[in-house]
Amino acid sequence: MKLRILFVFVLCFVIGFSIIIQSRATNGQQLYVSSKTITDYQTTIESEIENIKQIEKLIEKTEKKLEEYRALSTDESNELKDRILQEHEMYKAISGNTDVQGEGVVVFIDDGTRELYEGEDPNVVLVHDMDILAVINELNRSGAEVISVNGQRLTNNSSISCSGYTIRINDQFFARPFVIRAIGDSKRMAAALVGPEGYGTVLNDYGIIFRLSIEDDITINKIAEYQTYQYMTKASKEE
Amino acid sequence: MLVAMVVGLVGGILLGFSLDISYPTEYSFYITMGLLAAIDSIVGAARSYLEGKYNNLIFITGFVTNAILAGLLAYLGDRLGVPLYYAAILVFGGRLFQNLAVIRRLLIDKILAKKDNSIAKK
Numbered sequence: 001m002k003l004r005i006l007f008v009f010v011l012c013f014v015i016g017f018s019i020i021i022q023s024r025a026t027n028g029q030q031l032y033v034s035s036k037t038i039t040d041y042q043t044t045i046e047s048e049i050e051n052i053k054q055i056e057k058l059i060e061k062t063e064k065k066l067e068e069y070r071a072l073s074t075d076e077s078n079e080l081k082d083r084i085l086q087e088h089e090m091y092k093a094i095s096g097n098t099d100v101q102g103e104g105v106v107v108f109i110d111d112g113t114r115e116l117y118e119g120e121d122p123n124v125v126l127v128h129d130m131d132i133l134a135v136i137n138e139l140n141r142s143g144a145e146v147i148s149v150n151g152q153r154l155t156n157n158s159s160i161s162c163s164g165y166t167i168r169i170n171d172q173f174f175a176r177p178f179v180i181r182a183i184g185d186s187k188r189m190a191a192a193l194v195g196p197e198g199y200g201t202v203l204n205d206y207g208i209i210f211r212l213s214i215e216d217d218i219t220i221n222k223i224a225e226y227q228t229y230q231y232m233t234k235a236s237k238e239e
Numbered sequence: 240m241l242v243a244m245v246v247g248l249v250g251g252i253l254l255g256f257s258l259d260i261s262y263p264t265e266y267s268f269y270i271t272m273g274l275l276a277a278i279d280s281i282v283g284a285a286r287s288y289l290e291g292k293y294n295n296l297i298f299i300t301g302f303v304t305n306a307i308l309a310g311l312l313a314y315l316g317d318r319l320g321v322p323l324y325y326a327a328i329l330v331f332g333g334r335l336f337q338n339l340a341v342i343r344r345l346l347i348d349k350i351l352a353k354k355d356n357s358i359a360k361k
Binding site: 003004005006007008009010011012013014015016017018019020021022024035 | 240243244245246247248249250251252254255256260262267270271273274277278280281284293295298299302320
């Protein structure tokens with residue numbers, strides 16, 4: 001008899017307690033979330049975590065560098081200067097102020113030589129600035145580090161535009177054929193361009209001549225003319 | 240009996256308000272399952288008490304096994320992506336109404352029997 005009352009008491013206690021806990025946690029809102037939202041959140045969280053990891057790595061790297069500089073600054077030797085000069089060389093290579101070399105691909109693009117169908121637009125077999133831009137875009141996407149078109153080094157403010165039968169690259173005019181050199185992961189770049197869905201295959205299908213060769217040692221010259229910067233100054237406050 | 244029920248409910252509600260417990264929302268299904276199992280057991284106990292078939296062991300084991308099965312179903316449903324806890328909700332909910340109907344009938348019978356008795360006495 002006593003046991004029964006105790007059981008009933010405990011159960012009622014549990015009921016009251018969990019009702020309150022549950023209603024406080026849900027706040028009267030619907031709890032049901034579709035599984036798509038959950039997976040969306042999951043992917044977002046995963047990418048955020050990946051991002052955080054990368055940033056942490058960057059911080060670690062930078063701190064190590066700082067540490068090195070600190071250690072070197074106390075030294076009397078020229079090691080610090082050497083290190084800075086080394087870095088200077090690297091930045092020169094990146095900005096296009098030195099000749100660089102490495103493995104990569106050479107892309108040869110020329111106007112098509114096939115006979116046109118009756119009434120076909122000859123523009124179909126001509127190389128346009130858009131084709132060159134698309135190929136460069138594809139190369140950049142697949143890991144190219146340096147690109148040049150007909151010997152013109154492409155830098156951060158290169159431009160490519162159409163000018164009649166020629167193409168204007170960095171304010172210089174170039175006619176067909178076009179040779180694009182790119183240093184980077186050659187296999188990846190080649191696969192991106194000549195794969196079944198690659199832009200090179202598309203061009204070939206149109207009748208435009210597109211050839212790609214993988215080479216072990218490509219040299220890309222530095223930019224022909226120096227850029228002048230008049231408007232840009234370093235931001236005074238870092239945010 | 241009734242006193243124990245009311246005191247238990249009020250005590251639980253008061254404790255729930257006084258303690259600021261928060262838990263991950265994933266577990267809310269399990270709490271709901273436990274809640275349903277508890278309500279089901281209480282109503283079932285009330286019915287069997289009125290029928291005169293009440294047994295402590297059946298009561299407490301019924302609650303524990305029902306709660307465990309409901310929790311397992313919710314967990315399995317989570318794993319499989321199929322809302323299996325619906326089964327528990329439907330069964331508990333259905334039985335709740337069924338038991339309530341039986342209790343109602345029993346109570347009405349009792350009241351009617353009392354009236355008959357009083358009429359017969361006169």
